[in-house]
Amino acid sequence: MKMAFSSCPNDTFVFHALVHGLVDGAPSIDVTYADIDKTNNWSAENTGPELMKISYAALPWVLEEYRLIPCGGALGRGCGPLVLTKNKLTNPEELAGKTVAVPSEKSTAYLLFRLWALQQIPEGVGKIIVMPFEEIMPAVRDGKVDAGLVIHEARFTYQEFGLSMVKDLGSWWEEDTGLPIPLGAIIAKRSLDQHAIASWIQASVDYAWENPEASEAYVMEHSQEMSRDVAKSHIDLYVNSFTRELGNDGYAAIESLLGRAAKEGFVPAFEMSKLKE
Structure with a gap:
């Protein structure tokens, strides 16, 4: 098989x-x-x-x-995707019009991001770029994109890239629904x-x-x-x-x-x- x-x-x-x-x-x-x-x-x-x-x-x-x-x-x-930026943001609305890297347009991570952004970024983000998840944090660190949506072990390693978390989308989902992700x-x-x-x-x-x-x-x-x-x-x-x-x-x-x-x-x-x- x-x-x-x-x-x-x-x-x-x-x-x-x-x-x-x-x-x-x-x-x-x-x-x-x-x-x-x-x-x-x-x-x-x-x-x-x-x-x-x-x-x-x-x-x-x-x-x-x-x-x-x-x-x-x-x-x-407690295992959801994270929205990361190089510089710490004080408000998610600062992502309006920005370029965001995501691991897949059909990923659960991106779907959660879109649902969250409907609530938090009424003006909408700018360009969405799909790239392999292991390339996203370096791209955010190097200024190639404004923000990144990361999954998997990035939860444990994003600080090593000097990045800041804008939102834990898993926490948002659990608070919003009471359900697992x-x-x-x-x-x-x-x-x-x-x-x-x-x-x-x-x-x-x-x-x-x-x-x-x-x-x-x-x-x-x-x-x-x-x-x-x-x-x-x-x-x-x-x-x-x-x-x-x-x-x-x-x-x-x-x-x-x-x-x-x-x-x-x-x-x-x-x-x-x-x-x-």
Whole structure:
């Protein structure tokens, strides 16, 4: 089976057992490590592998061909994207008309940013530039863009680039809704056995938690030179009970985010029942 997910520590930690043949009954996995912007586009164009990690924000474009798998993704509290600038701002409205770098136009991070900006920046920001997430902080530091929307381990490292946080969009979302943040989703082609895939992924999650040291070499091999401490913090933040099972709160969060976005015309409208088909 072909699968695509990022090289980030949470993904390599979660899928280590599945990729390395340690899950009983699972097929061999041919992995492509790809940035979320690539998998979002592959899924929308129906050109990617049959099993992928994408942004929840990209789901409305792909539900005809792909099914949401209720485990293996990233959804939680205290783990949202950050809006960063080189110079500290006293008011978000100072971003009006500015250039902002984002990791993907179909990312949950960008969707949260757009919903937040509706409230906080009535004049609107200026130009949006999409770039790989690891390039965003250097671009803000070097003055190539006015602000950056960052995800993943940037939460732990942005101070090293001399940057200031304008807003933690995860905190804003949780304060606004009381719900966790839906970040990354696992999707599979509708022709595949959803229940079998979910059971394999849950077994991989269980193995990771029961044998945390087993995946360390694999995680660090793909961790883009981050330290072990940062990689561990990344895993601790993004791998949680929602990774094993979305549950009622997980589905409520997804429906709230995508329902609000559809109302604003940011994503296509769709039947919420498709999330659980």
